[in-house]
Amino acid sequence: MDTTINFLLNHPMEHKLATYRYHITRMHSLPLTLEQKQTEWTLIQPIEQNNNFLRKIILNLNQKIKHKKSSQDENYGDKNKIWTTFTYYSPKIRKITNLFKQTKIGIAFKSTNTIQQLMKQKQTSNTQEINKSGIYKLKSNTCQMAYVGHTSRSLRQRYQEQIRYIKYNKPQSAYKQHILNNRHEYGPIDKIMSLLK
Numbered sequence: 001m002d003t004t005i006n007f008l009l010n011h012p013m014e015h016k017l018a019t020y021r022y023h024i025t026r027m028h029s030l031p032l033t034l035e036q037k038q039t040e041w042t043l044i045q046p047i048e049q050n051n052n053f054l055r056k057i058i059l060n061l062n063q064k065i066k067h068k069k070s071s072q073d074e075n076y077g078d079k080n081k082i083w084t085t086f087t088y089y090s091p092k093i094r095k096i097t098n099l100f101k102q103t104k105i106g107i108a109f110k111s112t113n114t115i116q117q118l119m120k121q122k123q124t125s126n127t128q129e130i131n132k133s134g135i136y137k138l139k140s141n142t143c144q145m146a147y148v149g150h151t152s153r154s155l156r157q158r159y160q161e162q163i164r165y166i167k168y169n170k171p172q173s174a175y176k177q178h179i180l181n182n183r184h185e186y187g188p189i190d191k192i193m194s195l196l197k
Contacts (some may be wrong), residue, residue, distance in 0.1 A: 007052040012088040012109035028069045081106040130156045
């Protein structure tokens with residue numbers, strides 16, 4: 001597969017280079033002959049071209065990884081590092097994260113457009129609406145009659161009250177009276193509760 005995060009997209013450089021870092025580290029870690037390493041390198045180069053990377057960037061990455069492997073510094077000074085994440089909105093975020101360079105805090109970036117966020121259903125305005133006060137209408141699923149009421153509290157609170165009135169047989173609600181007076185049409189109380197949800 002020759003598609004990676006394109007160099008021109010608004011992602012942290014660490015994310016853009018992740019695929020190349022993996023392939024180059026693999027190339028230097030496996031016990032390959034020089035000829036086999038050259039074959040691996042020729043497979044990496046078209047990927048960088050297809051994704052608008054400058055050759056210089058991948059060459060520099062290759063040199064860094066090669067140097068790291070040759071010096072046998074596997075831990076690379078990260079043994080005692082504490083890691084934290086920053087959401088990457090734009091390259092300007094580096095002005096903040098650069099403040100941590102001389103500390104033991106390592107920065108990992110997370111993107112604002114992850115697959116999880118793209119797949120998450122947008123929350124409808126129903127949640128906001130149900131937390132408001134106002135006029136409401138409760139409709140019976142069985143007889144199709146409707147009860148219209150109003151409340152100064154949230155609609156959510158009022159609905160929960162109506163449920164409690166039915167559940168505990170309290171006489172405060174005309175809607176509750178209708179439901180309980182026509183119980184033979186609705187069935188047992190647990191069925192009534194499920195019809196109201």
